[in-house]
Amino acid sequence: MSVAAPRLRQMTHDAEEPVRPSREERDPRSQSALEDRVLAQRFLQARERGATPEMEAAFRMLLLRYQERIHKLVSRYTKDALEAEDVCQEVFLKLFRKLDSFQWDSALYTWLYRIAVNTAHDYVSKRRRRPVQLSDHVAGLVGSTEEPAGFVRRGRHEGEPHEPLFEKERAELTREILAQLPVQYEQVLVLREFEELSYIEISEVLECSIGTVESRLFRARARFRKILEQQYPELLS
Template identity: 25%
Template structure:
């Protein structure tokens, strides 16, 4: 189903719940993996996905359709992710190195992550990047998004994105 059809279903009172369920089914998996690559932990990712869809439910009436629905959803997920990581550091007064070590441990021992040695090394290396740079790398490399899409989601210029990616 096209995004515009989903939005129409959600805007109509009689089909709002059905339309939202369709939206969740369409985007939940992609949003989960986007968040999971940033926070590493499965439970944290699940919680954040729920928060993202609650925000979407509450704010869909504000969606102006200036960008695509997926771009808007991705932006909400991205902001939730970055805010979560920032709060996690502040809550535990942990330096970035300690958070990095904790996430590296999750990559190595997590039951939901597997892969060969090269993938494991890549994930560990990514954890050494600042959050926003890791986010941009994930969007470009793993999600194969175009710089223009990433620019809309992160509200960053294409030139800055290219520099961060490389």
């Protein structure tokens, strides 16, 4: 079996040797960070003056910048649109209340991601469930050299057409495997492979070193592949 897009093919190689973050990943998103800071200052200054319309307008702009990304991230944990909305409301309520405590020693969105990850994890833990909404990325976790993205190939006879593993099945397979990983491995895979955060951004979100991020990714990918080999060997044939 062979599958998936070039960047996800790298995940198999990464299970053999950790990859250092690139120079591009270390470059700050200065323009975006500056815009965030301007909006945050506008919000805080308006709140201090009691200028409610200005305060709400500034916060609404911050909300629009990150609402979609945070909802997408939270949905991977709740696997339910209504529950994701509830968690998102809690995340942005925390942002509203705590923005004045942010020290600007990292990008605002990584701090917001940290709040979202912790809030979503706490929410799911209280339900005693660990659902994660992931799509066809399971394909890339098992290696790829030739096949187009989005296909997981079943065993087949010579000359028979390829049979795709449909989206629902791929999502279910991914959830089953991710649910067997330790939480710290699940989190780092979601942030790197599905949210596409850089190593340094993940380290800020999870409040750990870049070396720890590398180590967790290496072990998470290896564990994912091992589970796949043990429980779904037909997908590797």
